[in-house]
Amino acid sequence: xxxxxxxxxxxxxxxxxxxxxxxxxxxxxxxxxxxxxxxxxxxxxxxxxxxxxxxxxxxxxxxxxxxxxxxxxxxxxxxxxxxxxxxxxxxxxxxxxxxxxxxxxxxxxxxxxxxxxxxxxxxxxxxxxxxxxxxxxxxxxxxxxxxxxxxxxxxxxxxxxxxxxxxxxxxxxxxxxxxxxxxxxxxxxxxxxxxxxxxxxxxxxxxxxxxxxxxxxxxxxxxxxxxxxxxxxxxxxxxxxxxxxxxxxxx
Amino acid sequence: xxxxxxxxxxxxxxxxxxxxxxxxxxxxxxxxxxxxxxxxxxxxxxxxxxxxxxxxxxxxxxxxxxxxxxxxxxxxxxxxxxxxxxxxxxxxxxxxxxxxxxxxxxxxxxxxxxxxxxxxxxxxxxxxxxxxxxxxxxxxxxxxxxxxxxxxxxxxxxxxxxxxxxxxxxxxxxxxxxxxxxxxxxxxxxxxxxxxxxxxxxxxxxxxxxxxxxxxxxxxxxxxxxxxxxxxxxxxxxxxxxxxxxxxxxxxxxxxxxxxxxxxxxxxxxxxxxxxxxxxxxxxxxxxxxxxxxxxxxxxxx
Numbered sequence: 274x275x276x277x278x279x280x281x282x283x284x285x286x287x288x289x290x291x292x293x294x295x296x297x298x299x300x301x302x303x304x305x306x307x308x309x310x311x312x313x314x315x316x317x318x319x320x321x322x323x324x325x326x327x328x329x330x331x332x333x334x335x336x337x338x339x340x341x342x343x344x345x346x347x348x349x350x351x352x353x354x355x356x357x358x359x360x361x362x363x364x365x366x367x368x369x370x371x372x373x374x375x376x377x378x379x380x381x382x383x384x385x386x387x388x389x390x391x392x393x394x395x396x397x398x399x400x401x402x403x404x405x406x407x408x409x410x411x412x413x414x415x416x417x418x419x420x421x422x423x424x425x426x427x428x429x430x431x432x433x434x435x436x437x438x439x440x441x442x443x444x445x446x447x448x449x450x451x452x453x454x455x456x457x458x459x460x461x462x463x464x465x466x467x468x469x470x471x472x473x474x475x476x477x478x479x480x481x482x483x484x485x486x487x488x489x490x491x492x493x494x495x496x497x498x499x500x501x502x503x504x505x506x507x508x509x510x511x512x513x514x515x516x517x518x519x520x521x522x523x524x
Numbered sequence: 525x526x527x528x529x530x531x532x533x534x535x536x537x538x539x540x541x542x543x544x545x546x547x548x549x550x551x552x553x554x555x556x557x558x559x560x561x562x563x564x565x566x567x568x569x570x571x572x573x574x575x576x577x578x579x580x581x582x583x584x585x586x587x588x589x590x591x592x593x594x595x596x597x598x599x600x601x602x603x604x605x606x607x608x609x610x611x612x613x614x615x616x617x618x619x620x621x622x623x624x625x626x627x628x629x630x631x632x633x634x635x636x637x638x639x640x641x642x643x644x645x646x647x648x649x650x651x652x653x654x655x656x657x658x659x660x661x662x663x664x665x666x667x668x669x670x671x672x673x674x675x676x677x678x679x680x681x682x683x684x685x686x687x688x689x690x691x692x693x694x695x696x697x698x699x700x701x702x703x704x705x706x707x708x709x710x711x712x713x714x715x716x717x718x719x720x721x722x723x724x725x726x727x728x729x730x731x732x733x734x735x736x737x738x739x740x741x742x743x744x745x746x747x748x749x750x751x752x753x754x755x756x757x758x759x760x761x762x763x764x765x766x767x768x769x770x771x772x773x774x775x776x777x778x779x780x781x782x783x784x785x786x787x788x789x790x791x792x793x794x795x796x797x798x799x800x801x802x803x804x805x806x807x808x809x810x811x812x813x814x815x816x817x818x819x820x821x822x823x824x825x826x
Binding site: 332334353354356358359360363365366369370371372376379380382383385387388415431436469 | 564566608693694696697700703704707708709710711712713754757758759760762763773785
């Protein structure tokens with residue numbers, strides 16, 4: 274990855290009136306939000322709030338009923354190369370004959386294309402991405418021989434190898450061990466320091482202020498969006514969750 | 525008989541026999557390699573449905589060619605007919621799985637058995653037509669090198685080479701689509717086109733294998749080398765190459781056996797050889813064999 278931040282237009286991702294409905298009740302309703310470049314945003318809401326759905330619809334992984342999505346000022350399909358998506362738990366066959374380093378190298382497909390050679394430069398880039406997640410010693414292991422947290426780190430390394438400017442993650446910290454969580458947040462903060470943008474569906478309210486500088490609160494529709502300090506407050510979060518239990522959050 | 529086998533094995537049995545052996549080896553190479561990607565993509569049984577669906581096409585092509593006064597046994601013509609009904613069977617399979625609530629395995633069984641039954645009926649009709657000489661179409665059931673023409677062997681060898689070339693060109697999208705289709709799509713891979721290409725490559729393997737291995741057993745030549753290779757390597761490239769190698773050796777050995785023992789159907793010989801390789805690998809492969817143990821899943825660090 275290049276050390277110098279890439280100059281970017283102001284908004285990494287902009288959603289306007291996004292509605293997603295599975296043949297009936299809307300799961301996401303008229304959501305409008307702007308994710309500034311260089312920010313790290315937590316998408317927060319109760320179960321069934323449509324958080325994962327919102328991200329998948331934004332990336333055209335599932336169909337939108339209405340709404341517009343732009344990335345870096347352009348329609349999404351044109352910017353796909355600059356966006357990396359890390360799903361919650363990749364539904365892959367863990368017995369697949371692939372080593373850890375092979376999975377990471379799949380993130381380099383845009384660089385090599387169909388027949389391009391995997392240059393030594395690209396190979397070391399993949400190795401570096403793996404090392405950034407602390408997984409360099411596992412490069413030659415078959416992916417099924419890893420724990421859940423280690424597998425998650427490999428998929429993040431794959432996303433890193435893309436060199437994307439916008440990283441979108443679905444619950445990256447769900448069910449991972451402490452070492453993995455530390456490794457992941459370290460990498461995400463480093464990306465932000467490089468001027469890249471991070472958006473993550475996040476479930477652990479207690480870590481929001483430490484990890485994220487912006488939040489998007491939603492429960493099917495938008496509740497609030499903005500910097501953590503002003504937006505992640507008890508009344509707004511309670512509104513999103515519909516309860517008042519949130520003693521960890523300053524009022 | 526041993527002399528005949530050994531001379532066929534070492535390509536000493538004459539030009540025709542040599543070409544048959546080489547053709548069978550190339551067929552095994554192509555089929556084993558394609559089968560590696562096919563099994564990883566979890567579409568192995570669709571190939572069985574395709575293979576069984578070729579039979580009515582063979583019969584129809586024979587009748588069409590004989591009716592026009594040509595040689596009903598022209599291989600290219602028969603393969604064309606076979607390809608058409610196989611494609612039809614595949615099309616019906618897709619419709620059944622996407623448009624009805626029928627589960628995929630039931631749909632495969634339905635297509636496979638219906639087409640095969642229709643094909644057997646056609647074959648029986650052809651046999652009873654007393655066209656002056658036996659049609660020899662039963663050879664397509666279990667494979668036979670008997671009476672194989674030079675042009676047949678060249679068709680198979682050439683087709684195998686083309687399949688291998690296309691497979692080499694598409695190896696990255698095929699691997700990525702098999703491993704993680706959503707991610708592949710994100711990376712700009714056209715997964716629908718890749719899946720279609722895989723099915724077409726498989727169809728080509730089925731058609732080329734009809735003469736040597738037969739439609740009943742071609743699925744084994746697609747699946748078993750891949751399963752065997754998987755026991756030896758954790759890298760998809762190596763698995764595909766090994767699977768091809770196993771297929772090639774089995775093809776060559778099986779064809780040599782068949783040249784020495786003309787009554788022995790080629791398909792079963794080849795398949796039993798591949799299975800022997802699989803059994804040996806199951807017992808002996810380091811890390812994966814029954815006689816070695818390797819912990820597959822590590823616990824989460826504390």
